[in-house]
Amino acid sequence: xxxxxxxxxxxELRLAIISLLTAVEKAEFTYIKEKTQATxxxxxxxxxxxxxxxYITIEKGFKGKMPxxxxxxTKTGISEFEKYVENLxxxxxx
Amino acid sequence: xxxxxxxxxxxELRLAIISLLTAVEKAEFTYIKEKTQATxxxxxxxxxxxxxxxYITIEKGFKGKMPxxxxxxTKTGISEFEKYVENLxxxxxx
DNA sequence: AATTTTGGTTTATAAAATAAACCAATTTAA
DNA sequence: TTAAATTGGTTTATTTTATAAACCAAAATT
Numbered sequence: 001x002x003x004x005x006x007x008x009x010x011x012e013l014r015l016a017i018i019s020l021l022t023a024v025e026k027a028e029f030t031y032i033k034e035k036t037q038a039t040x041x042x043x044x045x046x047x048x049x050x051x052x053x054x055y056i057t058i059e060k061g062f063k064g065k066m067p068x069x070x071x072x073x074t075k076t077g078i079s080e081f082e083k084y085v086e087n088l089x090x091x092x093x094x
Numbered sequence: 095x096x097x098x099x100x101x102x103x104x105x106e107l108r109l110a111i112i113s114l115l116t117a118v119e120k121a122e123f124t125y126i127k128e129k130t131q132a133t134x135x136x137x138x139x140x141x142x143x144x145x146x147x148x149y150i151t152i153e154k155g156f157k158g159k160m161p162x163x164x165x166x167x168t169k170t171g172i173s174e175f176e177k178y179v180e181n182l183x184x185x186x187x188x
Numbered sequence: 189a190a191t192t193t194t195g196g197t198t199t200a201t202a203a204a205a206t207a208a209a210c211c212a213a214t215t216t217a218a
Numbered sequence: 219t220t221a222a223a224t225t226g227g228t229t230t231a232t233t234t235t236a237t238a239a240a241c242c243a244a245a246a247t248t
Binding site: 007011012013038039041042045046065066067 | 203204205206207208209212213214
């Protein structure tokens with residue numbers, strides 16, 4: 001029987017964010033924005049949701065004088081992503 | 095670069111429907127309902143969307159005296175599903 | 189003959205995604 | 219030196235989507 005897909009991950013932008021973050025140690029807001037082609041507003045909202053779920057951490061600091069937001073995936077984020085992929089496989093017949 | 099996911103297919107229920115239909119020649123409404131665990135209302139709405147997009151055909155008839163709705167995937171549906179799977183692979187790193 | 193079940197559709201509500209508006213600080217250009 | 223534009227975001231409003239609730243006709247059951 002098909003398993004329920006984690007709705008937090010079954011979102012194009014949030015999935016893209018998590019996918020990106022699994023591949024790097026950390027990433028800046030602006031880097032994620034560029035890679036995902038998302039608008040800043042949408043990205044901000046989705047990052048906050050992932051942070052609230054503890055799938056990622058967000059640290060705000062400065063690079064020189066400009067504000068900088070750095071995101072990292074957590075262990076929870078990684079394992080939920082892996083589970084999601086396994087569940088989705090059955091839908092995709094992979 | 096990550097490709098845009100077809101929003102018609104990037105929906106848990108519609109993806110489940112299409113996935114089911116790729117595996118069988120045709121399927122009844124009640125069969126799909128049982129397999130997907132969807133409510134009748136939700137299933138009806140999502141089937142209509144897939145029909146409007148010509149991803150499936152819907153034929154209404156009778157089995158004995160009871161109404162019967164039979165769904166089949168179209169060539170468009172199959173090829174869009176395949177494209178979707180290929181695009182999604184990159185997100186999933188498969 | 190009233191009640192429940194089957195097989196749905198239609199409509200209303202809740203949740204989600206997206207876009208638009210906004211803000212503070214910084215840099216650039218006149 | 220001050221006005222305009224850019225950077226790096228957040229907040230709020232709007233649109234879209236998913237889901238649930240209400241409903242309907244016919245059939246079957248009690």
